[in-house]
Amino acid sequence: MPNATLILVAVGVGLALITILSLFISSVGRIDTDEVAIPYNAITKNLGREIKTAGLHFGSPGFTLITFPSVFTSMLFDDISCLNYDGVSISLDVTFQFRIDPVYLYDIVVQFKDFDGYKEILYATGQTTVHDTCAHFNTTAFQSMRGYFQVKLLDEMKDALTPFYAILRDLQVNDVRRPTVFETSVKDKEAAKENIKIAENERPILLTQARTEYQKALKQAQIIHERADTDSTIIRNQADAEAQAVRARYSTETETYLELKNKMRLDTEALLTYMGIRVIGASKNDIYINLKSPAQVKYEL
Numbered sequence: 001m002p003n004a005t006l007i008l009v010a011v012g013v014g015l016a017l018i019t020i021l022s023l024f025i026s027s028v029g030r031i032d033t034d035e036v037a038i039p040y041n042a043i044t045k046n047l048g049r050e051i052k053t054a055g056l057h058f059g060s061p062g063f064t065l066i067t068f069p070s071v072f073t074s075m076l077f078d079d080i081s082c083l084n085y086d087g088v089s090i091s092l093d094v095t096f097q098f099r100i101d102p103v104y105l106y107d108i109v110v111q112f113k114d115f116d117g118y119k120e121i122l123y124a125t126g127q128t129t130v131h132d133t134c135a136h137f138n139t140t141a142f143q144s145m146r147g148y149f150q151v152k153l154l155d156e157m158k159d160a161l162t163p164f165y166a167i168l169r170d171l172q173v174n175d176v177r178r179p180t181v182f183e184t185s186v187k188d189k190e191a192a193k194e195n196i197k198i199a200e201n202e203r204p205i206l207l208t209q210a211r212t213e214y215q216k217a218l219k220q221a222q223i224i225h226e227r228a229d230t231d232s233t234i235i236r237n238q239a240d241a242e243a244q245a246v247r248a249r250y251s252t253e254t255e256t257y258l259e260l261k262n263k264m265r266l267d268t269e270a271l272l273t274y275m276g277i278r279v280i281g282a283s284k285n286d287i288y289i290n291l292k293s294p295a296q297v298k299y300e301l
Contacts, residue, residue, distance in 0.1 A: 029052075029056070029063060030055075030056050031052055031054050031067060032054060033054040034069060034071045035054070035067045035068065036051055036053055036105060037051075037052045037066055037067040037105075038051060038052065039066075040063075040066050041062045041063055042062045043061060043062030047106070047109065048106075049106045051105055052065060066109050068100050068102075068105065068118070069099060069115070070102065071099060072097040073099060074096070075095070075096055075098060075119070076093075077094040077095070077126065077130060079091055079092075079093060080092050080093075082131045084134055084137055084138060084142065085136060085137055085138040085139075086138045088179060089179060090142060091176075091177040092134070092176055093174040094130055094153070094172070094173055094174070095171070095172045096157060096170065096172070097171075098166045098167060098169070099166070099167050100118070100165055100166060100167070101166070104165035107165065108164075108165055122161060122166060125160050125164065126161070128160070129156050129160040133152060133153045137149055146176065150171065153171060154168065154170070154171040157171060257275070260274075
Protein backbone atom coordinates (compact mmCIF):
# COMPACT_ATOMS: atom_id res chain seq x y z
CA MET A 1 0.00 0.00 0.00
CA PRO A 2 2.77 2.50 0.76
CA ASN A 3 4.27 1.71 -2.67
CA ALA A 4 1.01 2.61 -4.41
CA THR A 5 0.85 5.90 -2.53
CA LEU A 6 4.40 6.77 -3.56
CA ILE A 7 3.60 5.98 -7.16
CA LEU A 8 0.54 8.20 -7.13
CA VAL A 9 2.52 11.03 -5.50
CA ALA A 10 5.27 10.68 -8.11
CA VAL A 11 2.78 10.72 -10.96
CA GLY A 12 1.10 13.78 -9.53
CA VAL A 13 4.40 15.60 -9.15
CA GLY A 14 5.35 14.69 -12.73
CA LEU A 15 2.07 15.91 -14.11
CA ALA A 16 2.44 19.12 -12.14
CA LEU A 17 5.95 19.64 -13.51
CA ILE A 18 4.79 18.97 -17.04
CA THR A 19 1.91 21.40 -16.62
CA ILE A 20 4.21 24.05 -15.17
CA LEU A 21 6.71 23.49 -18.01
CA SER A 22 3.95 23.69 -20.65
CA LEU A 23 2.62 26.88 -19.13
CA PHE A 24 6.16 28.30 -19.07
CA ILE A 25 6.81 27.40 -22.67
CA SER A 26 3.46 28.85 -23.77
CA SER A 27 4.30 32.04 -21.91
CA VAL A 28 7.58 32.62 -23.75
CA GLY A 29 7.88 34.23 -27.20
CA ARG A 30 10.91 34.87 -29.41
CA ILE A 31 11.31 37.78 -31.85
CA ASP A 32 14.00 37.79 -34.55
CA THR A 33 16.21 40.80 -35.25
CA ASP A 34 14.24 41.70 -38.40
CA GLU A 35 10.84 41.63 -36.67
CA VAL A 36 8.66 43.65 -34.32
CA ALA A 37 5.59 42.40 -32.48
CA ILE A 38 2.84 43.17 -30.00
CA PRO A 39 1.66 40.68 -27.36
CA TYR A 40 -1.66 38.92 -27.47
CA ASN A 41 -3.26 36.60 -24.93
CA ALA A 42 -5.23 33.86 -26.60
CA ILE A 43 -7.04 32.99 -23.34
CA THR A 44 -8.10 36.44 -22.19
CA LYS A 45 -8.33 37.81 -25.78
CA ASN A 46 -6.32 40.80 -24.67
CA LEU A 47 -4.19 42.64 -27.28
CA GLY A 48 -1.31 44.60 -25.88
CA ARG A 49 -0.09 47.96 -27.13
CA GLU A 50 3.56 47.70 -26.19
CA ILE A 51 5.84 47.14 -29.20
CA LYS A 52 8.27 44.29 -28.68
CA THR A 53 11.64 44.06 -30.44
CA ALA A 54 14.22 41.27 -30.91
CA GLY A 55 14.75 38.85 -28.04
CA LEU A 56 12.85 36.53 -25.68
CA HIS A 57 9.67 37.84 -24.07
CA PHE A 58 7.59 36.36 -21.22
CA GLY A 59 3.95 36.72 -20.37
CA SER A 60 1.04 35.07 -18.65
CA PRO A 61 -0.39 31.72 -19.80
CA GLY A 62 -1.88 32.04 -23.30
CA PHE A 63 0.77 34.66 -24.19
CA THR A 64 1.71 34.93 -27.89
CA LEU A 65 3.32 37.47 -30.19
CA ILE A 66 1.90 38.83 -33.44
CA THR A 67 5.00 39.59 -35.51
CA PHE A 68 5.59 41.84 -38.51
CA PRO A 69 8.82 42.44 -40.49
CA SER A 70 10.71 45.48 -39.30
CA VAL A 71 12.72 45.70 -42.53
CA PHE A 72 11.63 46.55 -46.06
CA THR A 73 9.80 43.79 -47.89
CA SER A 74 9.27 43.52 -51.66
CA MET A 75 5.85 43.21 -53.23
CA LEU A 76 5.69 42.10 -56.87
CA PHE A 77 2.95 42.71 -59.40
CA ASP A 78 3.87 40.19 -62.07
CA ASP A 79 2.39 40.68 -65.55
CA ILE A 80 -0.32 43.06 -64.38
CA SER A 81 -2.51 44.33 -67.25
CA CYS A 82 -4.07 47.78 -67.45
CA LEU A 83 -5.77 49.96 -70.03
CA ASN A 84 -3.91 53.13 -70.89
CA TYR A 85 -5.29 56.51 -71.99
CA ASP A 86 -5.71 55.22 -75.57
CA GLY A 87 -7.60 52.14 -74.41
CA VAL A 88 -4.66 49.87 -75.29
CA SER A 89 -3.90 46.96 -72.96
CA ILE A 90 -0.44 47.33 -71.40
CA SER A 91 1.29 44.59 -69.38
CA LEU A 92 3.62 45.66 -66.57
CA ASP A 93 5.97 44.09 -64.04
CA VAL A 94 6.05 46.36 -60.98
CA THR A 95 7.95 45.89 -57.74
CA PHE A 96 8.03 48.14 -54.68
CA GLN A 97 9.62 47.89 -51.23
CA PHE A 98 7.60 48.65 -48.11
CA ARG A 99 7.56 48.22 -44.35
CA ILE A 100 5.01 49.01 -41.69
CA ASP A 101 5.23 52.06 -39.48
CA PRO A 102 5.77 50.35 -36.08
CA VAL A 103 4.15 53.25 -34.28
CA TYR A 104 0.80 52.11 -35.65
CA LEU A 105 1.35 48.39 -35.14
CA TYR A 106 -1.61 48.06 -32.74
CA ASP A 107 -3.98 49.71 -35.27
CA ILE A 108 -2.67 47.49 -38.06
CA VAL A 109 -3.29 44.33 -36.06
CA VAL A 110 -6.78 45.50 -35.09
CA GLN A 111 -7.66 46.11 -38.74
CA PHE A 112 -5.81 43.32 -40.54
CA LYS A 113 -5.14 40.65 -37.84
CA ASP A 114 -1.66 39.66 -39.04
CA PHE A 115 0.95 40.27 -41.72
CA ASP A 116 -0.73 38.00 -44.26
CA GLY A 117 -3.98 39.93 -44.00
CA TYR A 118 -2.05 43.18 -44.18
CA LYS A 119 -0.28 42.13 -47.40
CA GLU A 120 -3.60 41.23 -49.02
CA ILE A 121 -5.02 44.72 -48.62
CA LEU A 122 -1.73 46.29 -49.73
CA TYR A 123 -1.69 44.13 -52.87
CA ALA A 124 -5.30 44.98 -53.77
CA THR A 125 -4.71 48.69 -53.18
CA GLY A 126 -1.44 48.67 -55.12
CA GLN A 127 -3.08 46.89 -58.05
CA THR A 128 -5.84 49.51 -58.17
CA THR A 129 -3.21 52.29 -58.06
CA VAL A 130 -1.34 50.77 -61.02
CA HIS A 131 -4.59 50.67 -63.03
CA ASP A 132 -5.48 54.28 -62.17
CA THR A 133 -2.00 55.62 -62.98
CA CYS A 134 -1.79 53.65 -66.21
CA ALA A 135 -5.00 55.29 -67.44
CA HIS A 136 -3.29 58.73 -67.48
CA PHE A 137 -0.57 57.77 -70.01
CA ASN A 138 -1.01 57.11 -73.72
CA THR A 139 0.70 54.30 -75.58
CA THR A 140 3.78 56.17 -76.76
CA ALA A 141 4.30 57.78 -73.35
CA PHE A 142 5.13 54.39 -71.85
CA GLN A 143 8.20 54.38 -74.11
CA SER A 144 9.18 58.05 -74.24
CA MET A 145 8.21 58.93 -70.62
CA ARG A 146 8.91 55.66 -68.83
CA GLY A 147 11.00 57.31 -66.13
CA TYR A 148 8.29 59.86 -65.41
CA PHE A 149 5.68 57.09 -65.30
CA GLN A 150 7.74 55.27 -62.67
CA VAL A 151 8.09 58.40 -60.53
CA LYS A 152 4.39 59.19 -60.91
CA LEU A 153 3.41 55.63 -59.95
CA LEU A 154 5.64 55.78 -56.86
CA ASP A 155 3.98 59.03 -55.72
CA GLU A 156 0.51 57.61 -56.32
CA MET A 157 1.41 54.40 -54.51
CA LYS A 158 2.68 56.33 -51.48
CA ASP A 159 -0.55 58.30 -51.29
CA ALA A 160 -2.66 55.15 -51.69
CA LEU A 161 -0.82 53.15 -49.00
CA THR A 162 -0.41 55.94 -46.44
CA PRO A 163 -3.82 55.20 -44.80
CA PHE A 164 -2.52 51.66 -44.16
CA TYR A 165 0.57 52.94 -42.31
CA ALA A 166 2.93 51.62 -44.98
CA ILE A 167 6.28 53.27 -45.69
CA LEU A 168 7.49 52.96 -49.31
CA ARG A 169 11.17 53.27 -50.11
CA ASP A 170 11.37 52.60 -53.83
CA LEU A 171 9.42 51.31 -56.85
CA GLN A 172 10.62 49.73 -60.08
CA VAL A 173 8.77 49.29 -63.37
CA ASN A 174 10.72 46.30 -64.60
CA ASP A 175 9.05 45.78 -67.95
CA VAL A 176 6.44 47.35 -70.21
CA ARG A 177 4.88 45.15 -72.85
CA ARG A 178 2.62 46.67 -75.45
CA PRO A 179 0.43 44.68 -77.89
CA THR A 180 2.38 42.80 -80.58
CA VAL A 181 0.58 44.62 -83.41
CA PHE A 182 1.42 47.97 -81.85
CA GLU A 183 5.05 46.98 -81.26
CA THR A 184 5.32 45.91 -84.90
CA SER A 185 3.83 49.20 -86.05
CA VAL A 186 6.21 51.16 -83.84
CA LYS A 187 9.21 49.22 -85.16
CA ASP A 188 8.07 49.79 -88.74
CA LYS A 189 7.60 53.48 -88.02
CA GLU A 190 11.05 53.75 -86.45
CA ALA A 191 12.56 51.86 -89.37
CA ALA A 192 10.84 54.26 -91.78
CA LYS A 193 12.21 57.22 -89.81
CA GLU A 194 15.70 55.73 -90.01
CA ASN A 195 15.34 55.16 -93.74
CA ILE A 196 14.16 58.75 -94.20
CA LYS A 197 17.10 60.00 -92.15
CA ILE A 198 19.50 57.87 -94.20
CA ALA A 199 17.95 59.16 -97.43
CA GLU A 200 18.23 62.76 -96.19
CA ASN A 201 21.88 62.19 -95.31
CA GLU A 202 22.57 60.56 -98.68
CA ARG A 203 20.68 63.21 -100.66
CA PRO A 204 23.56 65.79 -100.75
CA ILE A 205 25.96 63.06 -101.87
CA LEU A 206 23.61 61.86 -104.62
CA LEU A 207 22.93 65.44 -105.72
CA THR A 208 26.67 66.11 -105.89
CA GLN A 209 27.17 62.95 -107.91
CA ALA A 210 24.31 63.92 -110.24
CA ARG A 211 25.71 67.43 -110.70
CA THR A 212 29.15 65.96 -111.42
CA GLU A 213 27.70 63.60 -114.03
CA TYR A 214 25.72 66.49 -115.52
CA GLN A 215 28.82 68.67 -115.77
CA LYS A 216 30.73 65.76 -117.35
CA ALA A 217 27.91 65.29 -119.86
CA LEU A 218 27.91 69.01 -120.67
CA LYS A 219 31.68 68.97 -121.11
CA GLN A 220 31.48 65.88 -123.31
CA ALA A 221 28.71 67.46 -125.36
CA GLN A 222 30.82 70.60 -125.77
CA ILE A 223 33.79 68.52 -126.88
CA ILE A 224 31.63 66.62 -129.40
CA HIS A 225 30.11 69.86 -130.68
CA GLU A 226 33.51 71.50 -131.09
CA ARG A 227 34.88 68.39 -132.81
CA ALA A 228 31.89 68.33 -135.16
CA ASP A 229 32.41 72.03 -135.95
CA THR A 230 36.10 71.37 -136.63
CA ASP A 231 35.35 68.31 -138.78
CA SER A 232 32.65 70.15 -140.71
CA THR A 233 35.00 73.10 -141.31
CA ILE A 234 37.70 70.75 -142.59
CA ILE A 235 35.26 68.89 -144.85
CA ARG A 236 33.80 72.14 -146.11
CA ASN A 237 37.25 73.54 -146.82
CA GLN A 238 38.24 70.31 -148.59
CA ALA A 239 35.05 70.41 -150.64
CA ASP A 240 35.65 74.07 -151.50
CA ALA A 241 39.21 73.29 -152.50
CA GLU A 242 38.16 70.33 -154.65
CA ALA A 243 35.34 72.35 -156.21
CA GLN A 244 37.73 75.19 -156.93
CA ALA A 245 40.22 72.75 -158.49
CA VAL A 246 37.47 71.23 -160.63
CA ARG A 247 36.29 74.66 -161.68
CA ALA A 248 39.85 75.68 -162.42
CA ARG A 249 40.47 72.54 -164.48
CA TYR A 250 37.27 72.92 -166.46
CA SER A 251 37.92 76.62 -166.84
CA THR A 252 41.36 75.85 -168.23
CA GLU A 253 39.95 73.21 -170.57
CA THR A 254 37.18 75.58 -171.63
CA GLU A 255 39.71 78.27 -172.44
CA THR A 256 41.90 75.74 -174.28
CA TYR A 257 39.05 74.42 -176.40
CA LEU A 258 37.79 77.93 -177.00
CA GLU A 259 41.19 78.96 -178.18
CA LEU A 260 41.40 75.84 -180.36
CA LYS A 261 37.96 76.53 -181.80
CA ASN A 262 38.86 80.08 -182.67
CA LYS A 263 42.28 79.20 -184.01
CA MET A 264 40.96 76.44 -186.26
CA ARG A 265 37.79 78.35 -187.02
CA LEU A 266 35.57 75.45 -185.95
CA ASP A 267 31.97 75.65 -185.04
CA THR A 268 30.58 73.76 -182.06
CA GLU A 269 29.71 70.58 -183.98
CA ALA A 270 33.15 70.40 -185.56
CA LEU A 271 34.80 70.96 -182.18
CA LEU A 272 32.81 68.14 -180.63
CA THR A 273 33.79 65.83 -183.49
CA TYR A 274 37.39 66.77 -183.02
CA MET A 275 37.21 66.12 -179.28
CA GLY A 276 35.59 62.70 -179.89
CA ILE A 277 38.34 61.74 -182.33
CA ARG A 278 41.00 62.80 -179.87
CA VAL A 279 39.43 60.73 -177.07
CA ILE A 280 39.16 57.64 -179.26
CA GLY A 281 42.68 58.12 -180.57
CA ALA A 282 44.10 58.48 -177.05
CA SER A 283 42.56 55.24 -175.85
CA LYS A 284 44.95 52.29 -175.64
CA ASN A 285 42.18 49.72 -176.09
CA ASP A 286 39.97 49.02 -179.07
CA ILE A 287 36.70 50.90 -178.91
CA TYR A 288 33.60 49.61 -180.61
CA ILE A 289 30.67 51.98 -180.70
CA ASN A 290 27.63 52.32 -182.89
CA LEU A 291 26.80 55.95 -182.71
CA LYS A 292 25.77 58.46 -185.28
CA SER A 293 28.22 61.12 -186.04
CA PRO A 294 27.74 63.88 -183.52
CA ALA A 295 28.03 66.47 -186.29
CA GLN A 296 28.30 66.90 -190.01
CA VAL A 297 31.59 68.58 -190.70
CA LYS A 298 31.84 70.65 -193.82
CA TYR A 299 35.13 72.07 -194.91
CA GLU A 300 35.33 75.02 -197.22
CA LEU A 301 38.36 75.26 -199.45
